[in-house]
Amino acid sequence: xxxxxxxxxxxxxxxxxxxxxxxxxxxxxxxxxxxxxxxxxxxxxxxxxxxxxxxxxxxxxxxxxxxxxxxxxxxxxxxxxxxxxxxxxxxxxxxxxxxxxxxxxxxxxxxxxxxxxxxxxxxxxxxxxxxxxxxxxxxxxxxxxxxxxxxxxxxxxxxxxxxxxxxxxxxxxxxxxxxxxxxxxxxxxxxxxxxxxxxxxxxxxxxxxxxxxxxxxxxxxxxxxxxxxxxxxxxxxxxxxxxxxxxxxxxxxxxxxxxxxxxxxxxxxxxxxxxxxxxxxxxxxxxxxxxxxxxxxxxxxxxxxxxxx
Amino acid sequence: xxxxxxxxxxxxxxxxxxxxxxxxxxxxxxxxxxxxxxxxxxxxxxxxxxxxxxxxxxxxxxxxxxxxxxxxxxxxxxxxxxxxxxxxxxxxxxxxxxxxxxxxxxxxxxxxxxxxxxxxxxxxxxxxxxxxxxxxxxxxxxxxxxxxxxxxxxxxxxxxxxxxxxxxxxxxxxxxxxxxxxxxxxxxxxxxxxxxxxxxxxxxxxxxxxxxxxxxxxxxxxxxxxxxxxxxxxxxxxxxxxxxxxxxxxxxxxxxxxxxxxxxxxxxxxxxxxxxxxxxxxxxxxxxxxxxxxxxxxxxxxxxxxxxx
Numbered sequence: 001x002x003x004x005x006x007x008x009x010x011x012x013x014x015x016x017x018x019x020x021x022x023x024x025x026x027x028x029x030x031x032x033x034x035x036x037x038x039x040x041x042x043x044x045x046x047x048x049x050x051x052x053x054x055x056x057x058x059x060x061x062x063x064x065x066x067x068x069x070x071x072x073x074x075x076x077x078x079x080x081x082x083x084x085x086x087x088x089x090x091x092x093x094x095x096x097x098x099x100x101x102x103x104x105x106x107x108x109x110x111x112x113x114x115x116x117x118x119x120x121x122x123x124x125x126x127x128x129x130x131x132x133x134x135x136x137x138x139x140x141x142x143x144x145x146x147x148x149x150x151x152x153x154x155x156x157x158x159x160x161x162x163x164x165x166x167x168x169x170x171x172x173x174x175x176x177x178x179x180x181x182x183x184x185x186x187x188x189x190x191x192x193x194x195x196x197x198x199x200x201x202x203x204x205x206x207x208x209x210x211x212x213x214x215x216x217x218x219x220x221x222x223x224x225x226x227x228x229x230x231x232x233x234x235x236x237x238x239x240x241x242x243x244x245x246x247x248x249x250x251x252x253x254x255x256x257x258x259x260x261x262x263x264x265x266x267x268x269x270x271x272x273x274x275x276x277x278x279x280x281x282x283x284x285x286x287x288x289x290x291x292x293x294x295x296x297x298x299x300x301x302x303x304x305x306x307x308x309x
Numbered sequence: 310x311x312x313x314x315x316x317x318x319x320x321x322x323x324x325x326x327x328x329x330x331x332x333x334x335x336x337x338x339x340x341x342x343x344x345x346x347x348x349x350x351x352x353x354x355x356x357x358x359x360x361x362x363x364x365x366x367x368x369x370x371x372x373x374x375x376x377x378x379x380x381x382x383x384x385x386x387x388x389x390x391x392x393x394x395x396x397x398x399x400x401x402x403x404x405x406x407x408x409x410x411x412x413x414x415x416x417x418x419x420x421x422x423x424x425x426x427x428x429x430x431x432x433x434x435x436x437x438x439x440x441x442x443x444x445x446x447x448x449x450x451x452x453x454x455x456x457x458x459x460x461x462x463x464x465x466x467x468x469x470x471x472x473x474x475x476x477x478x479x480x481x482x483x484x485x486x487x488x489x490x491x492x493x494x495x496x497x498x499x500x501x502x503x504x505x506x507x508x509x510x511x512x513x514x515x516x517x518x519x520x521x522x523x524x525x526x527x528x529x530x531x532x533x534x535x536x537x538x539x540x541x542x543x544x545x546x547x548x549x550x551x552x553x554x555x556x557x558x559x560x561x562x563x564x565x566x567x568x569x570x571x572x573x574x575x576x577x578x579x580x581x582x583x584x585x586x587x588x589x590x591x592x593x594x595x596x597x598x599x600x601x602x603x604x605x606x607x608x609x610x611x612x613x614x615x616x617x618x
Contacts, residue, residue, distance in 0.1 A: 194503060195606040205609070207584075207602035214595045275516075286523045287595045293516035294603070297504040300514070 001028045001160055004072035006091055007079030008032035008062075010132040011104050013140040015076055015148075015166065017049040020060040022164045031061035031068050039064045041138025050135070051142040062138075066090035074100050074157050077114065077123075081107040081269035088117035095121060102154050104128045106185065106254075107269035108178040111151075124154035127177040149177050176229045180237060183219040183230070185253075185270045187212045187241045190291035192253035193265065194298065200249025211287060216241055218285040219274050225281040259298055267295040310337045310469055313381035315400055316388030317341035317371075319441040320413050322449040324385055324457075324475065326358040329369040331473045340370035340377050348373045350447030359444070360451040371447075375399035383409050383466050386423065386432075390416040390578035397426035404430060411463050413437045415494065415563075416578035417487040420460075433463035436486040458486050485538045489546060492528040492539070494562075494579045496521045496550045499600035501562035502574065503607065509558025520596060525550055527594040528583050534590040568607055576604040 005016040013032060020030035032042060039062040046057035061068070069075055069091045079087040084105070095101075101123045103111045111125035131143035147167040150158065151174045158168045171177065191211065192202055202208060216237060223230055230237055258265040272292040278285035314325035322341060329339035341351060348371040355366035370377070378384055378400045388396040393414070404410075410432045412420045420434035440452035456476040459467065460483045467477045480486065500520065501511055511517060525546060532539055539546055553560075567574040581601040587594035 191603075194603055196610070197606060202606065205602060205606040207598055207605065211595075211599045211602050214599070286520075287599050289516055290520045290523070290596050290599055293514060293520045294500075294503055296516065297506060297511065297514040301505070 001074060001157075002072045003028050003030045003074045003076065004069040005030065005032045005034075005076045005078060006066065006069060006087055007077065007083065008034035008038065009078060009080075010134045010140055011128060011130060012076055012078035013038075013047060013134070014049070014130060014132045014142055014146070015078075015104065015161075016060065017047050017058045017140060018164045018166055019160070020047070021049065021056065021058045027058075027060075028160070028164075029061075031063060031072070033063055033066060033068050036064045037137045038062065038134070041136075045138065048136075048139040049142075050139065052144075067094045069096075069099075070094045071096055072099055074102065074160075076104055077101050077110075078104040081105055081110055081266050082264065084110050084113050085117055088114045092118055098122070100124065100154060100157060102126050102150065102157070104148070106181070106266055107273060108175065108182050109269075109273070122153060124151040125174045125178060126150045126154070127174055127181055129181075149174055173229060173231060176231050179219075179223050179228045180230050180232075180240065182270065182273070183216055183223075183237055184240060184244055186219050186274055186288060187215050188244055189253035189255040189265075190267060190271050190295050192251075193255040193259050193267075194291065194294050196252075196256060196260070198250050198252050199245040203245040212241060213238075214287040215271070215291070218278065218283070218288050222274050222278045222281060222283045222285060225283050226277060255295060259295070265295060265299055267292055267299070271295070310383060310466075311381045312337050312339045312383045312385065313378040314339065314341045314343075314385045314387060315375065315378060315396055316386065316392065317343035317347065318387060318389075319443045319449050320437055320439060321385055321387035322347075322356060322443070323358070323439060323441045323451055323455070324387075324413065324470075325369065326356050326367045326449060327473045327475055328469070329356070330358065330365065330367045336367075336369075337469070337473075338370075340372060340381070342372055342375060342377050345373045346446045347371065347443070350445075354447065357445075357448040358451070359448065361453075376403045378405075378408075379403045380405055381408055383411065383469075385413055386410050386419075387413040390414055390419055390575050391573065393419050393422050394426055397423045401427055407431070409433065409463060409466060411435050411459065411466070413457070415490070415575055416582060417484065417491050418578075418582070431462060433460040434483045434487060435459045435463070436483060436490055438490075458483055482538060482540060485540050488528075488532050488537045489539050489541075489549065491579065491582070492525055492532075492546055493549060493553055495528050495583055495597060496524050497553055498562035498564035498574075499576060499580050499604050501560075502564035502568050502576075503600065503603050505561075505565060505569070507559050507561050508554040512554040521550060522547075523596040524580070524600070527587065527592070527597050531583050531587045531590060531592045531594060534592050535586060564604060568604070574604060574608055576601055576608070580604070 005012040016030045020027045042062035046059045115123045127149040130146045135141040149169045155170045161168045255265040271288040275285045275289040314321040325339045329336045351371035355368045424432045436458040438454045438456045444450040458478045464479045470477045564574040580597040584594045584598040
């Protein structure tokens, strides 16, 4: 199978690397489309794929040119949520007819938005449960998990993914599972980013449990108004929210990491999405809107010097 | 008249300085009870009182001992809201019977809380409209305004204040006026503190107007449930909120300044008060509660080193 990864950050490099490595040397023909620093390192020495089980250099193609999707049967689409439309337009003229695009992204509407850009292609959503990071140029580090939940329209690639060591579940409620993950992100990401606190310390702050409960309740109300069925409902969601701080007390949210590095965050597709969707559906989301507003102001601060009055 | 200023920061030094200076040299006998650094400077060279109209050294007494309230007919009480009970207890054994205590503080319940500590004394609330800062040890700088609105129970000292050049209004709805000021603080202080932005830039952020409208609406609902009559009602409050950013675009809130200096803020008596009062009265205040929660987490951060993940 010919595979391309569009937007190969930590998530894309991990899955692309597993597919290229595959089992007993019978890997797939994988091309990572990534930032130039990663491309250069990967072309020179391969992708360094470091997991708890192995640490290998995987040989695959790398390019910073979106045209490198040409010929791919499967495109793992893993750009940041804010770049979906633009990246879709960049690869559009080069896609093989009949190619399957699998969105490995946060946020709940990326597949929908990509379908609008690529109406003639098969675009499927996936929920990604993995902890990875780019530890350096061309070096992806895997910290845990790795399962994918994919839509039935992508079921044809499940055997290849499974053969490459990826746990895959085909499920007809990917939208509900994406929302469940969105709610966890809404509960933690902005709070951790604004307060620059890891989860374990953060949840012990005065009032934090109440604020998280407000965030979750607003999300559930919007999901319900939008016809989304969250797996396990309210009780499962609240239990999952509690578990995050218990199992990852030292973790800073990706939004916190983005702000600390002076980068734009995905907040428009987390609390910002819930606020926009709530406004469209007539469901009040005052706390999600407030946290989105705060993160946007902090985000735009960039590397600006702090001025005291 | 013998006057003491308990908690002589910028506000207390300004009014105490005006009373000591008074007109044509006929000043009052004023004692500032302040932090040692200010006391030392004031004892050495007097209080430097710098206004747009004059820049003078005013001779008055200064002490860091709360017992220095002894003999005062009027005590200007200007400690931070969080210190009201403690400071009240410190001066209690030394107060002259019949002394009037005038609270020159932010927050709406300081006089009430001070009365609980000093049930036998005459405690009156005031609303303070002044922009001042301590520009150095023993040096208070006046940036604008200076009016006081005081309760009828303090009317007896109005002539002396007016004679010292202080604009005074006696009003039987000081509580409403304190709430009106509280609402302005709730709309601006936490947002400016969390985002480290001056008002003019802050109000232009995406969503900020909506968040401020939510904050104000929650405050008005709590005030109404608490039987408070805000002068001018909703329309006047919203107009006053808009005016702040227009007239003070470069201003950082006092809460922002406290956080930048690693100091505790008065947030418990601003958004925190509204959240507590709302909870007691059954009025939801999700946005005030969220901002209070965030400021508390940032406040406790103190001078801690920022750790990146």
